[in-house]
Amino acid sequence: EVQLVQSGAEVKKPGESLKISCKASGYSFTNYWIGWVRQRPGKGLEWMGIIHPADSDSRYSPSFQGQVTISADRSVSTAYLHWTTLKASDTAIYYCAKHSPAGYYMDVWGEGTTVTVSS
Amino acid sequence: DIQMTQSPSTLSASVGDRVTITCRASQSISTWLAWYQQKPGQAPKLLIYKASTLESGVPSRFSGSGSGAEFTLTISSLQPDDFATYYCHQYSTDSRTFGQGTKVEIK
Numbered sequence A: 001e002v003q004l005v006q007s008g009a010e011v012k013k014p015g016e017s018l019k020i021s022c023k024a025s026g027y028s029f030t031n032y033w034i035g036w037v038r039q040r041p042g043k044g045l046e047w048m049g050i051i052h053p054a055d056s057d058s059r060y061s062p063s064f065q066g067q068v069t070i071s072a073d074r075s076v077s078t079a080y081l082h083w084t085t086l087k088a089s090d091t092a093i094y095y096c097a098k099h100s101p102a103g104y105y106m107d108v109w110g111e112g113t114t115v116t117v118s119s
Numbered sequence B: 001d002i003q004m005t006q007s008p009s010t011l012s013a014s015v016g017d018r019v020t021i022t023c024r025a026s027q028s029i030s031t032w033l034a035w036y037q038q039k040p041g042q043a044p045k046l047l048i049y050k051a052s053t054l055e056s057g058v059p060s061r062f063s064g065s066g067s068g069a070e071f072t073l074t075i076s077s078l079q080p081d082d083f084a085t086y087y088c089h090q091y092s093t094d095s096r097t098f099g100q101g102t103k104v105e106i107k
Helices: none
Strands: A003-006 A010-012 A018-025 A034-039 A045-052 A057-060 A069-073 A078-083 A092-099 A106-109 A113-117 B004-007 B010-013 B019-025 B033-038 B045-049 B062-067 B070-075 B085-090 B102-106
Touching: A003 A092, A003 A106, A010 A018, A018 A034, A018 A092, A018 A113, A034 A069, A034 A078, A045 A069, A045 A092, A045 B085, A078 A092, A106 B045, B004 B085, B010 B019, B019 B033, B019 B085, B019 B102, B033 B062, B045 B062, B070 B085
Parallel strands: A010 A113, B010 B102
Antiparallel strands: A003 A018, A018 A078, A034 A045, A034 A092, A045 A057, A069 A078, A092 A106, A092 A113, B004 B019, B019 B070, B033 B045, B033 B085, B062 B070, B085 B102
């Protein structure tokens, strides 16, 4: 069974750094793009970016370019989303999602990681 | 970025109703469009890809149509499990985008 298991909820202060994870199982991790989607409280879905674990080729939404870093570790079949300086506006649920062959649509989603940034 | 605009934002309907949600792209995206369903507290679920292809396991009452810049998601006979928020998603370019969502509520 294809599964994406995300790391647990985080509570951080503005200015802190954070890395959340998404561990894949049940498929060949290096063969499929994997991406991240943000959902702020009570709001819609926002596409952040994707990475191909085989070579770490990555693409970002202009809205998120420079704000976060997406990475992947093939040895542990895990994708990451990293902030160096959190802001209160980063408070949201973050979903990882595996992409279909050729990296088109997102076909399997993780359960989401809630990130709360508050002083 | 390609902008995706869904209408309506909220839809009130009864069990058994035929429901149609529209998604318009700011430029042509061919048929590079997916639809997702999201229930409160859950991750989104893929319903349709390539504008009209039903994902495996999704009930046949869901259907998608359209190409270019205008698309529709239709639920032929609304069931209690279908009350949720629906999002369209374009994957035509390297920078993908979602519509703002359509909430289907009980009338």
